Amino acid sequence: MDSRQADAYLRRIGAQRPPKPTSRALHELHLRHLRTVPFENLSIHLGDEIVLEEGRLLDKLIGRGRGGFCYELNGAFGALLAALGYEVELLAARVYGDEGRLGIPYDHLALRVGTVEGDTWLADVGFGAHSHHPLSCTDRAEQADPGGVFRVADAGPDAAGVRGGGSAGAGDLDVVRDGTPRYRLETRPRALGDCVAGAWWHSTSPLSHFTRSLVCSRLTEDGGRITLSGRELKTTAADGTCGARELETDEEVLTAYRERFGIELDRVPTVRNRTPSPK
Template identity: 35%
Template sequence: MKIVARRAARRHGRAMDLDRYFARIGLHAPVSPDPAGLAMLQSAHRLAIGFENLDVMLGRPIRIDSASVFDKLVLRGRGGYCFEQNRLYADALGLLGLPASPLLARVRLGAAPGVTPPRTHVCLLVTIAGEAWFADAGFGGSNLPPLPLNDGASAQTSDGAHHRLRRIGEPGTLSGEWLLERAGAPDATDGRAAAHLDWQPQYTFDLVQVAQDDLEQGNHWTSTRPGTRFTTLHVASIPIAGGFASMVDRELTIHGPAGTERRSIGDASDYGRTLREVFRIELGDADAARLPLFA
């Protein structure tokens, strides 16, 4: 498997090294190319690589080519947001015999009624034995499982939340063809969920083909548009065993089986330590001190 994967990586011009990726996410062997393997890989990835936008806040460009993403998220131990996370995840899936195509989505979580958000989230369509599956290792709002692309498909995650897909419209419409929903504890999210346990929209998407330049355009908007969540707030989140952790600016929330813990971050040293210990994100103390939050 190692030799085949490395040859495939060279053939596709990719920087992916499956051995190092597996070490980063805590897997000791390749997963099987089936739904169980997809679920195992996505869970391991999400539990190991935190979601974050801190390079945006540091004024650094977000590069989403395979080599740059592998260097940042695997070799340097950083996290990233959807365009980075799902690039890395898709590269790994492809080498494991699970071809994945990107899809663009409109995030509905926390959006005001009547607002049509831009397509600034990327998720994946994975083909397994001729069947289409929805997958996403890069949604920072909550924990997500892979789901078969069927109307009403549902699953439960370790934080107790339920997730489901609904087919709601026609391809290309502003309302979207598919809707991903979640029902569960609001504390097991990044703070954008409404304060109830009922179904809430997460995002909508359709199956229109996406080009690399479409991804580059969405990533550029996400990382540079003034006044948005990613250009005004310092964001980090990660699923944890039985729960979810989120940090927005100085406010840390950790939700687990025993309840919810909240505290305020004291200084840059505390912030950097919390990134490492809770979110598994390696950001040096000098960079933490340079964040607008502390500068």
């Protein structure tokens, strides 16, 4: 990513270029990203190709004003942070699903970020409802965040007993929110291209929840969340109170994408795969 692209990215999220790659600046960039770049899987249902290459990701997020899912959002955000002088490593993870079982390899992508002060943070702008701020990679105590109480825990060799999750590799970490494991993080650095198979599976498999539902969601300024799932527009306040309404016309749906998420579409996406997941 060159300086011009980095400046355009910063304009997209409403941020100033930090003079140094500090922890404080990282927290600000992380929060602004969550508020402006939606977590969305619309490309899957619009029939658009998802390409995990930096240039294509920047074109999607900056040129077309879109969002994406984890590989796209964290892949692009990692490129921005590296351009700003942060030390960035891509980390693969497996997400805890039904009955605490772990998903496929390269199920998720997160970032390990080093700052000028020597701090190391887990940054993740691609997991939907998650922490608003980066989490310390080295602190094993509970970490309070507007999104919940988080803990980055050593998985250990006996972690197979954690909610039926499966064996852990050396150095693996469990990211826990409000007492429930969310995903298991490998600590070996990866390349964005390593995630191609995971992105393909999530984009095509009838077992993937991304192929069976539509979602477009972002954090709001007051710490709540706004989500458009198909035709249901849902708002959740910071205190957890919710409101939802059904959008009746295509024009209402397209207006919601444009006004609430900054996404211009020429047609309403519809779920392409209606095959139910096996029990």
